[in-house]
Amino acid sequence: MADPLLRVENLVRRFGGIAATDHLSLDVASGELHAIIGPNGAGKTTLISQLTGQLQPNSGAIRFAGRDITRLPAWRRSALGLARSFQITSLLSEFTALDNVALAVQAHDGHSFYFWGDARREKHLRDKALAALTRVGLERRAGVVVSRLSHGEQRELELAVALATSPKLLLLDEPMAGLGSTESARMIKLLQELRREVTIVLVEHDMDAVFALADRITVLVYGRVIASDTPAAIRGNEEVKRAYLGDQHVVTSNG
Amino acid sequence: MLLVVEQFLNGLQFGLLLFLLAAGLTLVFGIMDFVNLAHGSLYMMGAYFTATFVAWTGSFVVGVLLALGATLLLGIVLEFVALRHLYGRDHLDHVLATFGLILFFNDAVRLIWGPAGLALPLPAWLTVPIQIMPGVFYPSYRLAIIVVSLLVAIFLYVMVMRTRLGMLIRAGASNREMIGALGINIKLLYTLVFGLAAALAGLAGLMQAPILTVQIGMGENILILAFVIIVIGGIGSIRGAFLAAIFVGMIDTLGRAFLPDLLRRVLSSATASTAAPALSSMLIYLVMAIVLVLRPEGLFPANRR
Amino acid sequence: MSASFNARNAVAALVVAGLVLLPLYTSLSGNVFALTLFTRIVIFALAAVSLNLIMGYGGMMSFGHAAYLGIGGYAVGILAFEGTGSGFIQWPVALAASALFALVIGALSLRTRGVYFIMITLAFAQMAYYVASGLARYGGDDGLTIYKRSDFGGLINLSNRVQFYYLCLGCLLGGIYLVWRIVNSRFGMVVQGLRSNEARMQAIGFPATRYRLVCFVIAGTLCGLAGALLANNTDFVSPAVMYWTRSGDLMVMVILGGMGSLFGPVIGAVVYLVLEEFLSQLTEYWALIMGPLLLLIVLFGRGGIVGLLGRLDRG
Numbered sequence: 087m088a089d090p091l092l093r094v095e096n097l098v099r100r101f102g103g104i105a106a107t108d109h110l111s112l113d114v115a116s117g118e119l120h121a122i123i124g125p126n127g128a129g130k131t132t133l134i135s136q137l138t139g140q141l142q143p144n145s146g147a148i149r150f151a152g153r154d155i156t157r158l159p160a161w162r163r164s165a166l167g168l169a170r171s172f173q174i175t176s177l178l179s180e181f182t183a184l185d186n187v188a189l190a191v192q193a194h195d196g197h198s199f200y201f202w203g204d205a206r207r208e209k210h211l212r213d214k215a216l217a218a219l220t221r222v223g224l225e226r227r228a229g230v231v232v233s234r235l236s237h238g239e240q241r242e243l244e245l246a247v248a249l250a251t252s253p254k255l256l257l258l259d260e261p262m263a264g265l266g267s268t269e270s271a272r273m274i275k276l277l278q279e280l281r282r283e284v285t286i287v288l289v290e291h292d293m294d295a296v297f298a299l300a301d302r303i304t305v306l307v308y309g310r311v312i313a314s315d316t317p318a319a320i321r322g323n324e325e326v327k328r329a330y331l332g333d334q335h336v337v338t339s340n341g
Numbered sequence: 342m343l344l345v346v347e348q349f350l351n352g353l354q355f356g357l358l359l360f361l362l363a364a365g366l367t368l369v370f371g372i373m374d375f376v377n378l379a380h381g382s383l384y385m386m387g388a389y390f391t392a393t394f395v396a397w398t399g400s401f402v403v404g405v406l407l408a409l410g411a412t413l414l415l416g417i418v419l420e421f422v423a424l425r426h427l428y429g430r431d432h433l434d435h436v437l438a439t440f441g442l443i444l445f446f447n448d449a450v451r452l453i454w455g456p457a458g459l460a461l462p463l464p465a466w467l468t469v470p471i472q473i474m475p476g477v478f479y480p481s482y483r484l485a486i487i488v489v490s491l492l493v494a495i496f497l498y499v500m501v502m503r504t505r506l507g508m509l510i511r512a513g514a515s516n517r518e519m520i521g522a523l524g525i526n527i528k529l530l531y532t533l534v535f536g537l538a539a540a541l542a543g544l545a546g547l548m549q550a551p552i553l554t555v556q557i558g559m560g561e562n563i564l565i566l567a568f569v570i571i572v573i574g575g576i577g578s579i580r581g582a583f584l585a586a587i588f589v590g591m592i593d594t595l596g597r598a599f600l601p602d603l604l605r606r607v608l609s610s611a612t613a614s615t616a617a618p619a620l621s622s623m624l625i626y627l628v629m630a631i632v633l634v635l636r637p638e639g640l641f642p643a644n645r646r
Numbered sequence: 647m648s649a650s651f652n653a654r655n656a657v658a659a660l661v662v663a664g665l666v667l668l669p670l671y672t673s674l675s676g677n678v679f680a681l682t683l684f685t686r687i688v689i690f691a692l693a694a695v696s697l698n699l700i701m702g703y704g705g706m707m708s709f710g711h712a713a714y715l716g717i718g719g720y721a722v723g724i725l726a727f728e729g730t731g732s733g734f735i736q737w738p739v740a741l742a743a744s745a746l747f748a749l750v751i752g753a754l755s756l757r758t759r760g761v762y763f764i765m766i767t768l769a770f771a772q773m774a775y776y777v778a779s780g781l782a783r784y785g786g787d788d789g790l791t792i793y794k795r796s797d798f799g800g801l802i803n804l805s806n807r808v809q810f811y812y813l814c815l816g817c818l819l820g821g822i823y824l825v826w827r828i829v830n831s832r833f834g835m836v837v838q839g840l841r842s843n844e845a846r847m848q849a850i851g852f853p854a855t856r857y858r859l860v861c862f863v864i865a866g867t868l869c870g871l872a873g874a875l876l877a878n879n880t881d882f883v884s885p886a887v888m889y890w891t892r893s894g895d896l897m898v899m900v901i902l903g904g905m906g907s908l909f910g911p912v913i914g915a916v917v918y919l920v921l922e923e924f925l926s927q928l929t930e931y932w933a934l935i936m937g938p939l940l941l942l943i944v945l946f947g948r949g950g951i952v953g954l955l956g957r958l959d960r961g
Contacts, residue, residue: 190851448937
């Protein structure tokens with residue numbers, strides 16, 4: 087079997103006395119959609135932040151495409167092909183939708199120490215950005231300032247920004263959070279298309295979405311992996327049921 | 342040897358004085374998340390009040406007490422009239438508004454007391470040198486500054502570590518909701534904290550007054566030293582402010598005292614006497630730069646409780 | 647940059663037209679004082695424009711910007727004192743020295759954020775002030791008189807009031823044009839993105855600090871130019887130009903005019919310095935009025951004068 091695209095080995099991250107990530111190991115194979123689920127406070131976002139470099143682990147290693155990236159800063163990981171969406175929408179709020187995506191394209195188009203030409207007139211930046219916007223169905227909203235987009239549109243824009251960096255691996259932190267049912271359905275449809283093009287790690291509370299989309303599911307509880315398997319096997323896993331189902335009610339009402 | 346002991350004590354005394362100033366700044370920042378550039382003006386006002394009240398009453402002690410009360414009151418009025426409306430605003434707004442206050446206070450002092458500085462004579466009982474070691478005498482007034490500042494430092498330490506108010510301070514700016522949840526009158530608390538900080542600045546100013554002249558702008562240079570202390574010590578941390586203040590006071594004093602001699606041993610005396618003043622005034626900034634390179638969050642950051 | 651007519655653009659155009667035509671007015675009316683005042687204003691406007699690049703567009707709240715006024719000024723002053731009168735040497739040295747200082751200060755200060763950044767830039771500028779005060783050979787506290795303005799061969803005569811005014815104005819307009827190009831360039835997009843959301847920019851692949859640092863150096867260099875002009879204008883340079891209240895003045899100009907707007911700092915500089923001039927003729931204690939005025943502006947005026955005009959446009 088080929089090496090996994092992403093390999094996490096014995097990752098530990100403590101906050102004070104609490105281990106938010108507790109000797110966590112995980113493999114994500116190239117081409118799969120790998121969902122990570124777990125009750126609130128299981129350390130899902132903490133894990134994502136360590137994967138993308140916003141947060142440094144205390145120990146352990148992260149390998150991406152055969153390379154140790156544990157100590158690389160966020161921007162270098164992005165250059166290697168790791169993209170993330172944020173759980174709480176985190177865009178450049180006073181820029182337009184198109185500007186947001188165009189900056190992501192620009193970030194992967196050589197350095198940006200160009201001081202003279204008008205960046206908004208660089209056709210290939212704009213074209214690529216518009217293509218990414220079209221991919222998520224936002225092309226009509228390209229000229230709108232982010233703070234005036236609806237919540238659902240902002241979630242889609244998050245995705246477009248991540249896509250615009252042509253990532254090898256897409257880390258999606260609760261892309262469905264706060265979406266209505268129509269918007270959720272659109273997002274699921276979109277992810278179903280995207281999974282054919284790019285490896286995806288999906289952190290999500292919406293169980294219907296997770297079981298509909300995932301090739302494999304990893305279950306986190308208190309920063310530990312308690313199971314990592316196919317959706318069918320996870321559904322039948324007793325330990326998962328015990329650890330998780332007690333919390334199920336809370337989870338679905340959140341999602 | 343004599344000189345070393347004396348300069349060492351001078352450094353300690355200066356450091357403690359700086360602590361009084363930095364503690365107020367860091368308290369106000371830690372609790373109200375407010376940057377107060379006009380803190381140096383309160384220091385200056387403390388000195389002017391003292392000079393005035395001592396002259397009026399003819400008693401050093403009464404004058405000092407009145408001046409302390411006056412600075413406290415001034416701080417409370419300032420907070421009540423203007424600054425409380427700026428909590429929760431951008432730090433830049435704080436900087437601008439308090440910059441305006443500095444301009445105001447400097448000209449107000451010039452208008453009331455005139456452009457020339459004032460002298461604050463010490464009473465006879467504070468001018469007696471005290472023998473601290475066999476053959477080593479030290480001015481009793483400077484010794485008094487050390488004692489008073491240490492007492493204040495202990496008071497602050499106990500307040501921060503042992504009282505409910507202290508708990509709030511240690512909880513820091515990020516937990517402002519919690520303060521409300523504890524059922525404390527926040528507005529009153531903020532006003533009192535600001536008043537306390539003002540009084541501390543005033544105390545520092547009035548204690549320094551007899552050593553230097555009381556003059557316009559006296560609070561500005563020392564305020565910047567207080568900033569350096571906060572950067573080195575870590576923002577919002579009383580302990581950090583204390584250690585960093587002693588550190589900065591020592592380095593500044595000892596640097597000014599001994600650097601010229603040290604340089605003269607290495608360089609020609611002409612070069613040394615040109616370089617020494619510039620270098621000794623740069624010294625603490627160099628230290629700050631080194632701290633920044635090694636520990637950008639300061640040596641004793643508050644969130645590592 | 648839409649060409650549409652609105653109050654904001656109208657005021658900017660009016661200010662520029664006024665500045666361009668000013669020497670005409672002064673020669674007709676014989677009011678030499680106005681030319682002297684406005685030469686000073688134009689120079690400070692250039693400094694404010696440079697500060698706006700980092701503060702308004704880059705979100706870097708530097709409280710030490712006056713340091714470059716001093717460094718640019720001392721470069722000219724010291725070279726003149728040591729017998730190098732050519733502006734072709736003095737000015738490049740002034741710019742290079744400012745750039746170098748900005749590089750070192752920026753590399754250290756940009757390790758921190760927020761209030762720390764404000765305090766550290768303030769402290770480093772104050773360090774420059776003390777160093778200048780310690781330069782006994784060059785006048786120390788008392789400063790250094792420049793007996794001959796920078797010599798640019800037959801190209802331009804800096805001792806001619808009108809020529810010098812237009813040189814300053816040319817530098818200002820050039821500076822604004824430069825900032826305009828930068829702001830809309832790739833580099834400018836990155837810097838503004840960093841102001842808006844640093845974590846996001848890092849996540850899409852931008853190394854934040856090096857872009858910020860380059861921006862910081864550009865702004866410092868531009869302000870060094872203002873420093874060279876200022877020294878020539880006053881025929882004098884002293885540590886006082888670096889004193890922290892000068893940095894505060896520059897910040898006030900930028901905020902008063904409107905942060906992150908192209909002409910805001912110019913309008914801010916004109917208003918602030920004219921007001922200062924007016925008040926100081928009114929009373930010796932002008933800061934008694936100016937200080938509380940600043941407080942009121944902070945309390946009630948949002949987005950500066952340009953922001954006010956913008957609200958006017960929207961009805």
